[in-house]
Every structure is written in C-alpha cells, then in structure tokens.
Amino acid sequence: MSRATALILAGGKGVRMGAEKPLVQLDGVALVDRVKGLLRPHFAELVIVTNRPDLYEYEDVTVVRDQVPYQGPLAGIYAGLLAATSDVCFVVAADMPFPSLDVIELLASRLEGADVAVVETQTGIEPLFGFYRKTCLDPIGEHLASGDRKPISFYDDISVRLVPEADVRAVDPDLTTLFNVNTRDDLTAAGKMMEHVR
Numbered sequence: 001m002s003r004a005t006a007l008i009l010a011g012g013k014g015v016r017m018g019a020e021k022p023l024v025q026l027d028g029v030a031l032v033d034r035v036k037g038l039l040r041p042h043f044a045e046l047v048i049v050t051n052r053p054d055l056y057e058y059e060d061v062t063v064v065r066d067q068v069p070y071q072g073p074l075a076g077i078y079a080g081l082l083a084a085t086s087d088v089c090f091v092v093a094a095d096m097p098f099p100s101l102d103v104i105e106l107l108a109s110r111l112e113g114a115d116v117a118v119v120e121t122q123t124g125i126e127p128l129f130g131f132y133r134k135t136c137l138d139p140i141g142e143h144l145a146s147g148d149r150k151p152i153s154f155y156d157d158i159s160v161r162l163v164p165e166a167d168v169r170a171v172d173p174d175l176t177t178l179f180n181v182n183t184r185d186d187l188t189a190a191g192k193m194m195e196h197v198r
Contacts, residue, residue, distance in 0.1 A: 007080035022094035127151035
C-alpha cells in the first residue's frame with residue numbers, strides 16, 4: 001500500500017442526493033475529505049478524479065478530470081490510472097465513507113498474479129473498491145471506445161482476483177467498508193453508523 005496510488009472517484013451528478021455528492025458533509029466533514037483523510041497516511045500518492053476539478057483544491061492530492069465528462073466510473077478509473085505514478089492503484093468511490101484499512105490490506109494481499117483484486121458479495125462484484133494495475137489501461141480504453149461503460153466490462157480480458165464475502169467479513173463483519181451514500185436516507189444511516197465506526 002505504501003507504494004501504491006489511491007484513486008478517489010468523485011464524479012457523477014449526485015442526482016439522487018440533490019447536491020455534489022462528494023462534498024456532502026457527514027459528521028461535519030465532506031465525504032471526499034473523510035475518504036482522503038483515512039487513506040492519505042497509507043498511500044504514496046492520492047488522485048481525485050472528478051468532472052468538477054474547480055471544486056477540489058488540495059496541496060497533497062493530484063486532481064484530474066475525466067477525459068470525457070459523465071461517462072461513468074469506468075472512465076474515472078481510466079483517467080485515474082493514466083494520472084497515477086504507481087503501477088498499482090487502489091480505487092474507491094468518494095461516497096464510501098468507511099474504507100477499512102484491514103479490508104484494503106486483505107485485497108492488496110490477494111493482488112499478486114492478477115490485474116485486479118475486488119470483493120465479491122452475495123449481491124455481486126464491488127468494482128469501485130479494489131486494486132487495479134496499469135495493465136488494465138488498454139482493455140479499459142478499448143471498452144470505453146466501443147461504448148461499453150460497465151465497470152466490470154473488461155474483466156473478461158484480464159486476470160481478476162475475486163475476494164469472497166466471507167473473507168471480508170472475517171475482518172469487517174458488517175461489511176461497513178462497502179456502505180455507500182447515494183441518497184439523503186443513506187446519509188442519515190451513515191450518521192448513525194459513525195459511533196460504531198469510531
């Protein structure tokens with residue numbers, strides 16, 4: 001982790017939230033700032049990918065814009081991988097306010113021999129919380145060029161390590177790390193989770 005780049009995806013229009021979602025406050029701190037603060041001490045570099053770089057000014061973070069705005073998280077991953085100076089990147093959405101370092105370390109430990117390491121739960125794969133190598137750039141670029149913007153669309157073209165839900169629950173029993181804030185109700189729920197997280 002200390003040699004990897006953390007990519008924080010702060011795109012999207014926040015339609016369901018009714019506001020620029022990464023800047024919505026949880027316990028007095030913007031979601032993106034909370035994620036940034038948790039990750040900053042553990043990664044060599046932080047990159048925020050956004051369609052509104054004018055809203056993000058940090059001295060210790062590289063801020064980049066999607067090459068084509070509002071093309072979804074796959075385009076954000078692509079822009080972040082291009083900007084990163086590390087060959088290995090940890091990808092997380094800015095609306096996931098409780099990233100567990102234990103889960104991140106678990107994923108990092110499973111990356112060897114693969115291009116991607118992500119969690120697979122009973123409800124599916126979690127592509128916006130995991131490790132990606134720069135070897136993913138060409139396959140992602142090809143899928144974006146073809147108009148296929150699903151975050152896992154290129155997985156068949158690379159080596160993917162799926163970390164089972166049971167392994168994640170061993171270090172994060174409630175899967176708090178995968179909770180994301182999409183609506184005001186989610187924000188309220190996240191506020192109630194803060195005490196448990198502390």
